[in-house]
Amino acid sequence: MKRVGAGVVGTGFWGENQVRVLRQSPKCNLIGICDSNRERARQVGSKYSVPWYTNVREFLRIPEMEAVTVATPTHTHFQVGMQILEAGKNLLVEKPMTGNQEQARKLDAAASKKGLKLMVGFIERFNPGVRFVKELLDRKAAGEVIIATGRRVARWPVRIGDVGVIKDTAIHDIDIMRFLLQDKVSVVYAQTGSLKHSFEDYAEIMLRFSRGVTGFLDANWLTPRKVRTLIITGSEATINLDYITQELTVENSKTMTKPHIRWDEPLRLELEYFIKAVSNDLDPIPSGKDAIEAIRVCETALKSGKTKAVCQN
Numbered sequence: 001m002k003r004v005g006a007g008v009v010g011t012g013f014w015g016e017n018q019v020r021v022l023r024q025s026p027k028c029n030l031i032g033i034c035d036s037n038r039e040r041a042r043q044v045g046s047k048y049s050v051p052w053y054t055n056v057r058e059f060l061r062i063p064e065m066e067a068v069t070v071a072t073p074t075h076t077h078f079q080v081g082m083q084i085l086e087a088g089k090n091l092l093v094e095k096p097m098t099g100n101q102e103q104a105r106k107l108d109a110a111a112s113k114k115g116l117k118l119m120v121g122f123i124e125r126f127n128p129g130v131r132f133v134k135e136l137l138d139r140k141a142a143g144e145v146i147i148a149t150g151r152r153v154a155r156w157p158v159r160i161g162d163v164g165v166i167k168d169t170a171i172h173d174i175d176i177m178r179f180l181l182q183d184k185v186s187v188v189y190a191q192t193g194s195l196k197h198s199f200e201d202y203a204e205i206m207l208r209f210s211r212g213v214t215g216f217l218d219a220n221w222l223t224p225r226k227v228r229t230l231i232i233t234g235s236e237a238t239i240n241l242d243y244i245t246q247e248l249t250v251e252n253s254k255t256m257t258k259p260h261i262r263w264d265e266p267l268r269l270e271l272e273y274f275i276k277a278v279s280n281d282l283d284p285i286p287s288g289k290d291a292i293e294a295i296r297v298c299e300t301a302l303k304s305g306k307t308k309a310v311c312q313n
């Protein structure tokens with residue numbers, strides 16, 4: 001069986017995880033990694049016994065490389081992503097796919113024009129718990145859904161980042177709600193602020209989906225204990241998911257059931273799907289279009305937070 005030649009650009013905190021997973025994947029051959037920080041590139045390359053590069057252009061000349069993942073800081077995603085597409089490689093870019101909607105549209109258009117796969121790193125789509133919730137909703141196990149409530153909070157070190165908690169963190173919940181409800185966000189209201197970081201570090205966001213369901217998101221980088229949960233409230237049952245443990249409960253007036261879900265690493269499932277999409281010519285999902293929509297909602301939330309107004313999306 002032919003293995004897909006793959007590479008990783010940006011091997012910092014998150015990119016190293018991608019290197020670890022791709023190195024172990026039986027369907028892929030991790031040909032090289034690239035980080036502009038020489039010491040970091042050398043360190044990760046040596047640890048995983050993979051050839052390392054510091055220059056993206058040179059790295060992209062490796063002819064057998066068909067699929068590249070990007071885990072550089074957000075402000076570089078557009079430029080690095082474009083370079084990869086121009087070199088004719090399929091691309092998975094970490095979330096947020098780009099710093100703004102305009103760049104996201106351009107990147108998506110460039111991938112379509114070149115006939116290359118463009119996937120975005122909305123890792124929670126591959127969380128086995130989320131997949132189970134989707135199945136429950138598809139068979140109307142919760143009845144008519146009224147509200148989806150997402151909480152994603154943790155204490156995050158104060159470091160110079162390039163986006164705030166909305167585009168970095170709440171974006172996961174925005175994408176998951178769009179995916180689970182299979183609907184578009186029409187109206188957004190957000191309260192945002194910054195207590196410790198240079199960008200907003202807390203946000204409470206209310207979404208109105210076009211069919212009337214509410215989404216409520218509580219995201220911050222301040223709460224001492226890491227919590228990542230989702231509650232779907234419907235007319236017949238409430239579904240509770242812990243994204244971290246992947247435990248799920250379904251409650252109605254009489255019973256509380258706890259379906260057994262086998263824990264699996266979402267990053268492994270995500271990257272294996274990307275590799276499979278490249279080798280078997282499958283649709284890249286979550287796609288560039290999903291990335292654009294999520295960034296759009298983030299930008300509407302940021303606008304609402306600033307103007308204190310309810311904003312059409």
Ligand SMILES: NC(=O)c1ccc[n+]([C@@H]2O[C@H](COP(=O)([O-])OP(=O)(O)OC[C@H]3O[C@@H](n4cnc5c(N)ncnc54)[C@H](O)[C@@H]3O)[C@@H](O)[C@H]2O)c1
Nearest residue numbers: 010011012013014015035036037071072073074094095123
């Ligand atoms: N999906 C997830 O759950 C998840 C989790 C964490 C981080 N992320 C995303 O991953 C990305 C990276 O985050 P991080 O925390 O690993 O950052 P980081 O700062 O730890 O790592 C970024 C690395 O990219 C390198 N780099 C910077 N510019 C470069 C360039 N032009 N070419 C090559 N290398 C370059 C840096 O030297 C650094 O080693 C961000 O977009 C972040 O949102 C996603």
